[in-house]
Amino acid sequence: MCEAAEDGGCGAGPGPARRRGQGHSHPRPCMKCGGSAALIIRVGDPFCRGCFHDYFVHKFRAMLGKNRVIFPGEKVLLALSGGPASSAMLRQVQEGLSRETAKKLRFVPSLIYVDEGAVRGQSLAQREQSLAHMEALLQATGFPFHLAHLEQALELPASILRPGPGRSGKPGPSYKEAVEGFIQQQRQEGDRNGGTFSPGPSTQELLQLFEAVETSTAREELLQMLRTHLILQTARTKGYAKVMTGESCTRVAIKLLTNLALGRGAFLAVDTGFMDDRHGDVLVVRPMRDYTSKEIAFYNHFFHVPTVIAPPLRTKRREKPSIHRLIERFLLGLQEDYPATISTVYRTGEKLSPAPAKAISESERCLLCLCALDIAGEEELALEPTLIMEEPEENGCCQDPPAARAESKAAYIPLLCYGCRLTFKELGPLATLPPYVRAEAQRRIRSAEMEQQSLEVPQEDEEPSKS
Amino acid sequence: MAAPVSLQVEFGGGAELLFDGVKKHQVTLPCQPEPWDIRNLLKWIKQNLLKERPELFMQGESVRPGILVLINDADWELMGELDYKLQDQDNVLFISTLHGG
Ligand SMILES: [Zn+2]
Ligand SMILES: [Zn+2]
Numbered sequence: 001m002c003e004a005a006e007d008g009g010c011g012a013g014p015g016p017a018r019r020r021g022q023g024h025s026h027p028r029p030c031m032k033c034g035g036s037a038a039l040i041i042r043v044g045d046p047f048c049r050g051c052f053h054d055y056f057v058h059k060f061r062a063m064l065g066k067n068r069v070i071f072p073g074e075k076v077l078l079a080l081s082g083g084p085a086s087s088a089m090l091r092q093v094q095e096g097l098s099r100e101t102a103k104k105l106r107f108v109p110s111l112i113y114v115d116e117g118a119v120r121g122q123s124l125a126q127r128e129q130s131l132a133h134m135e136a137l138l139q140a141t142g143f144p145f146h147l148a149h150l151e152q153a154l155e156l157p158a159s160i161l162r163p164g165p166g167r168s169g170k171p172g173p174s175y176k177e178a179v180e181g182f183i184q185q186q187r188q189e190g191d192r193n194g195g196t197f198s199p200g201p202s203t204q205e206l207l208q209l210f211e212a213v214e215t216s217t218a219r220e221e222l223l224q225m226l227r228t229h230l231i232l233q234t235a236r237t238k239g240y241a242k243v244m245t246g247e248s249c250t251r252v253a254i255k256l257l258t259n260l261a262l263g264r265g266a267f268l269a270v271d272t273g274f275m276d277d278r279h280g281d282v283l284v285v286r287p288m289r290d291y292t293s294k295e296i297a298f299y300n301h302f303f304h305v306p307t308v309i310a311p312p313l314r315t316k317r318r319e320k321p322s323i324h325r326l327i328e329r330f331l332l333g334l335q336e337d338y339p340a341t342i343s344t345v346y347r348t349g350e351k352l353s354p355a356p357a358k359a360i361s362e363s364e365r366c367l368l369c370l371c372a373l374d375i376a377g378e379e380e381l382a383l384e385p386t387l388i389m390e391e392p393e394e395n396g397c398c399q400d401p402p403a404a405r406a407e408s409k410a411a412y413i414p415l416l417c418y419g420c421r422l423t424f425k426e427l428g429p430l431a432t433l434p435p436y437v438r439a440e441a442q443r444r445i446r447s448a449e450m451e452q453q454s455l456e457v458p459q460e461d462e463e464p465s466k467s
Numbered sequence: 468m469a470a471p472v473s474l475q476v477e478f479g480g481g482a483e484l485l486f487d488g489v490k491k492h493q494v495t496l497p498c499q500p501e502p503w504d505i506r507n508l509l510k511w512i513k514q515n516l517l518k519e520r521p522e523l524f525m526q527g528e529s530v531r532p533g534i535l536v537l538i539n540d541a542d543w544e545l546m547g548e549l550d551y552k553l554q555d556q557d558n559v560l561f562i563s564t565l566h567g568g
Contacts, residue, residue, distance in 0.1 A: 039542035332532035
């Protein structure tokens with residue numbers, strides 16, 4: 001570094017280059033109370049600490065109040081990563097439950113933390129340390145909690161790729177039922193057996209799965225998928241109908257543009273909206289999506305919200321950064337010069353409809369993301385060139401035909417939406433994929449074949465209908 | 468001639484990972500003809516504390532977008548940003564809001 005010579009004691013300082021503005025602190029007044037401001041929030045308004053606190057807390061309640069999807073007494077699973085947004089979310093729930101009756105939140109929270117240390121390059125000792133730290137934080141809340149390891153995603157049932165019995169059409173539980181459930185609800189001891197985890201063959205298997213992925217972009221998508229499915233499975237087996245996740249407005253804006261670049265344009269509303277109902281029985285809600293990451297960072301700092309930092313996903317040497325990282329860099333860079341960027345992208349997302357993601361039948365539902373297959377009509381033209389599968393040379397002759405067909409990567413393609421096709425192509429060989437994905441794919445391929453046969457066979461002896 | 472300036476420099480939100488995982492640094496800036504401001508402090512940090520991959524912390528003469536700066540617990544946007552003149556015993560905190568990479 002050539003500037004290094006400039007350093008070092010008196011007299012060697014840099015010249016008085018470009019200076020702008022006044023260098024001294026002139027605390028601007030808080031726009032609410034006139035006290036001295038501590039930060040500037042989204043639209044350039046200065047807020048003091050106290051007014052910022054009120055603003056932040058109010059926003060959470062307003063978000064839930066406006067959307068009215070969480071019933072009183074309902075069991076809600078908060079998905080925590082240890083990161084700033086989900087930690088701030090947990091604090092909002094704690095605040096909300098301790099408030100006086102009129103403003104009190106009335107649902108019953110439990111917590112889940114997924115340890116992703118294996119794929120984030122943490123050593124066993126580091127993983128244990130993060131986990132112990134996280135467990136202490138969860139325990140301190142007094143809420144029931146679940147600790148899960150990403151390795152457990154390899155043991156998920158194939159049913160996680162099918163929507164559960166939805167409430168669509170049926171009215172939800174009545175208010176009375178909800179309140180009764182609330183009274184019956186007993187605080188249980190959380191699942192603690194996750195805490196005594198020791199890595200074994202499943203860690204190796206998980207690492208092989210991630211190693212085999214060809215791009216960092218597909219690796220990010222894979223991680224999100226496994227994590228979502230693991231949380232969903234916990235929600236299903238433990239009886240939570242709602243899951244809350246902590247994406248901030250900044251994250252939502254980044255995800256909107258990322259997903260656009262990943263070919264998921266049709267699903268932006270479910271992927272980033274307040275409510276994600278693709279799983280049927282479990283509704284995912286995103287109550288933090290109105291806060292910028294700056295607001296969250298200041299809140300956590302001012303009000304001592306503890307966080308646990310996870311290192312980024314491990315990338316291979318000399319690998320290109322993921323689209324996720326590139327979009328983050330791009331958007332935040334743009335935001336620096338055009339401060340309305342993030343909120344404009346975010347607000348554009350508000351105008352999108354969830355309808356294109358709705359799948360009516362299994363045959364038109366994406367195997368991996370459960371959104372409607374967005375490929376009608378354009379299959380041959382637009383998609384095929386990008387999706388030519390490079391099958392490794394396998395001697396197919398000695399395999400039994402139906403299994404061999406179901407076990408080829410190309411056979412999965414018709415089951416996937418456009419975006420998932422692109423990601424799937426960059427995943428490793430089928431043998432490395434999680435067992436639940438393969439099991440469900442095989443089931444669907446077989447059932448499609450049977451349907452095909454039943455359509456073809458009876459054609460001959462069918463009587464013409466008299467009408 | 469400005470006297471040496473003692474500061475507490477802190478890193479959080481993952482920015483500490485670029486500084487050997489150390490969050491709090493007691494720093495004494497040497498005397499120099501110009502008063503110390505944040506611009507010069509960043510240059511000093513780059514040369515003295517930041518050992519590798521400076522592009523993950525800095526961009527040009529400022530911090531990378533997505534890294535917040537607090538001076539004595541207040542948003543640096545209220546304090547003149549790069550032009551803020553550091554006082555002895557000031558606290559400067561950098562919080563990363565980035566996902567990494
Ligand atoms: Zn105020
Ligand atoms: Zn899909």
